[in-house]
Amino acid sequence: MIELEDLTKRYGKFTAVDGINLTIPRGELYGLLGPNGAGKTTTMRMIAGILQPTSGTIRIAGINLRTRPLEAKSRLGFIPDRPYVYEKLTGAEFLRFVSGLYGQGGGEIERRIDELLELFELTPWKDELTESYSHGMRQKLIISSALVHRPEVIVVDEPMVGLDPKSARLLKDLLREFVSRGGTVLMSTHTLEIAEAMCDRIAIVVAGRIAASGTMGELRAQTSSGDATLEELFLKLTGGLAERELSDLFQR
């Protein structure tokens, strides 16, 4: 499970994340939505232990990330939005290296690596340097690396970017399966249809704060939006571009 208490991140005078409180229990897929620059990625990178919060507490599976970082991180798998990998390692070597970072090695891990590469259809490229991988292939490799050590919690930032429809479907099924077995997923996405279809609960972040959160029904109730779609709710909370402005844009 993931628990955030008054999580805040400031860059000088700018507050990127402003006192977020959130609890995501086991067996739940939680969606984080928001316009660009709302603080979603910053929040996720703090949960992953990449950024240090200015204040607040993060607990992963009940373990405080600040006081027991190694234990907390060993339970987490992080999939970033930009798939930066070591370009001079092959796909298989990269996964072996990541397993090593989590203190795992040996025959069991080799089998797991083969299994994941096969699942994401990377086996033919397992001995190629990742510098020759496409964006989608790198994304699939990073998803594999987040799963290789069997985490309890997955934090995933924009998971579908660069994936072909088949791999996107595979990832959706994987995340749902992971959750159904008691795992916890926190996912940020701009694809509202995916969020609506996949997430058990959703939070909409605006200017570093959670503007609304809950199930689709709870979100509608909070915003008094009747039977509005997630897109309509999102635009209502974040402010959309007026139709007239768009028609002006293409007039000349």
Added chain:
Amino acid sequence: MIFSSAEAVRRSPGVLTILGPKWRSLRARVRVERSGAGGRVLLLVLLGGGFWTAVFGAAYRVLKYFKGVEEIGPLLAGKLLAVALLSFAAILLLSNLVTALSTFFLAKDLDMLVSAPVDWIYFYLAKLGETLVHSSWMVMLMVVPILTAYGVVFGGGPLFPLVALVTLLPYFLLPTVVGSVLTLVLVNVFPARRARDILSLVALAAAGGLVLMLRLLQPEQLARPEGFRNLLDFIAVLRAPSHPLLPSEWAASALMNWLLRVRDPLPLLLLWSTAGAFIVMGASMHRRLFAPGFTKSQEGANAVGNRAAWQRAAARLLAWLPVTRREFILKDLRVFFRDATQWSQLILLAVLLIVYVFNIRALPLYTGERVPVVLVTLVVFLNQGLGGFVLSAIAARFIFPSVSLEGRQLWLLKSSPLDLRAMLWSKYWVGTLPLLVLALGIGVVTNRILQAPPFMMLLTIITTVCYTLAVGALALGLGVLFPQFETENAAQIPTSFGGLVFMMAAVSLLTLIIVVEAIPVAEQLRTWQENGAQGAPASLFFTVVAVFSICAIATIVPLNLGLKRLTALDV
């Protein structure tokens, strides 16, 4: 809106528009540097000023001396300029080869420029200009104090800077055009990533070969006139590198003609007409070959096969380590030996070491007569300092960049349960242990060549071990404090501001150690002079303790600071 072909060319963005973002980025960077760190700018100005003054001073003294030599003085000055410009031309050609590959085929702005309606000739000229500046700025800065010295000594007058500019522009352009044409051809034959590896290797091997060749020619013999049979031999040696078809020779002639008041516009005409013809030729080749080359540069499949023998051996050798450390070290080794920009620097290192040992051998210390032990001790002591400087340079090349090279992958390390202290220590030992072996090797070999007394051999070994451990930590720690995460070429990291700070810190540490050690060495020399008795002086023990303490502090403090910075680093 759809334009006709001619209209499209007319509306195409010009060279200045294409280069606009580069110029603005540079201005923004300078503004940030200025506002953020006044001390850094001041340091760079001081170092740059000091370097220019030193080069100018040396050139001024040599030229003043030449001017005083009757009849052959101006000839000597002209030859010196021709040799200097020829050497620079070789460096420029190599530098342009590597730079052109980046600017024409690997730069990040290429997708945007190639997909935009930019006329090919503007694209070519903009990229040629970019290549020229990136590859030549260092040589341009080096040329300024040298030509200033020529202008001052030979009375070039107020128009000399203009003449120099008119002469040097085609001189700099020619290697840029040739380099970009060769790159264009190479990329059409190999994929760009492979071409980059080949070029880096060729460039470094050629540079190494050049240094080695110059050293093995034993230029110190020129300083011993008794080595030449007569004046004709001497002049023959002077004439050797010149050739009438070399642009560097034309540039030297054009500049010397102005300085010696000779009215001969031919060298300048040759320079400009050749540069013009080369640009036309380069442009026409670019028009034909750029599109297929650029397409090919997008390829890059590199299979490395299953685990190579060295990797299996390394894995077996490291089997006793915990899996996290083992995989981390193996990853570092794989990345190092697969990245030509990193491992190819070993070639330069080998050349540096050969030249160093050769220099020690070439010292005219043992020429038949009995050599006083005092002199040997002094030379060995100085050699220790020089060896320390070489070690610092090696640490700057190989250990300083190690954390910066994690760059964009730091997200992975920081989000994993990897203990950052373990990571830092792993990088420390991977970099420092080979350095220690090397350092002890150089120290013992050169001391044996110099026939160092046992006391000095002992002192060298103790100092080398302590200093190497400290300099490794200093390089790693300062590498974390001044990271260069965005750089794409490992070779550029040591030349950054942080690299400079490391070199200054390392040299300061070395100086401190030498000063501390000078006490027992001086005492030992006095003892030998007074009664000839051999044996370690009493102060040696205290000195060793002092050196050990200094080095321990220089090891622990930077590593701790580095660890703190790495933990707090927001990536």
